[in-house]
Amino acid sequence: MTKNAKQPDSVSSVLKVFGILQALGETRGIGVTELSQKVMTSKSTVYRFLQTMKSLGYVHQDGDSDKYSLTLKLFELGSMALQNVDLIRIADVHMRKLSEQTLETIHLGAHEEDSVVYIHKIDSRYSLGMQSRIGFRNPLASTALGKVMLAWLPEDDAETILRRATYKAYTKNSPRSADDVMPLLSQARENGYAEDFEEMEDGLCCIAVPLFDRFGKVIAGMSISLPVIRYDPARKQDIIQLLHDAARQISSELGCRDYPF
Structure with missing residues (x-):
């Protein structure tokens, strides 16, 4: 695939999810804004993915700081x-x-x-x-x-x-x-x-x-x-x-x- 070739939405979504998981793995606790900057994706998109991963048990959200971190489910x-x-x-x-x-x-x-x-x-x-x-x-x-x-x-x-x-x-x-x-x-x-x-x-x-x-x-x-x-x-x-x-x-x-x- 060439650098400028447009990827299907499903492929793009998978890449974003794994980008978020990798960023979460590199940082113990991180907020939506910082995370969106790391993965170069809009805050709304990052938030939506985080909520899905949270509902599946892969991500934990700290109630006080609103920062996100990985759970042990991937482990x-x-x-x-x-x-x-x-x-x-x-x-x-x-x-x-x-x-x-x-x-x-x-x-x-x-x-x-x-x-x-x-x-x-x-x-x-x-x-x-x-x-x-x-x-x-x-x-x-x-x-x-x-x-x-x-x-x-x-x-x-x-x-x-x-x-x-x-x-x-x-x-x-x-x-x-x-x-x-x-x-x-x-x-x-x-x-x-x-x-x-x-x-x-x-x-x-x-x-x-x-x-x-x-x-x-x-x-x-x-x-x-x-x-x-x-x-x-x-x-x-x-x-x-x-x-x-x-x-x-x-x-x-x-x-x-x-x-x-």
Whole structure:
């Protein structure tokens, strides 16, 4: 874009918002007038953006001086991003080892809103495997990863999420309501793993275990996915043990000192 090219209003607004955030980050407390001078934008525009950022929790306004400063919300966002980077880096080694042991697809998933998001994946060594990709979303209720992360939420929170969810019949085994899922969460928490047996896709089954951070909070799940034709019930406990062995090591490297399984 040339220096004189006119930018779309939406792009211009985003640039102004980040300019304001950067200026706020450089100064502990600053008024609208000084801030508008720093970002070379009218006071009315700066004030409007500040009020929006304040309503979203990113900016604090001092009641006495009317000066503005950043809250810790941006720090929290940055910390979550760094946490995911560390999580993927740490998990990758153990996921690859698990892939070598089982030859099946290994997923790392995180809970975001009403979905599970795949944030890392090691593909199956077989030609017949799960067709998924990093960044792909699936419903919490129909996936082993989703259920294992819901299981460690406070029960009321998990139920609220499930009551608000939309239920789609992906297969004949797909859950139809929150009442179908809630009993499975207590089982998952007690047993240390969750299952999805052809709930999301015909011919596919998954087993997932939780990953814990240094506060003992479940921050992600790790699963093994395989076609039903390769699923051997006699090997189920061996697979679960391999998942827990890997999850215990990942959780330990994330600072968890008491992996419960």
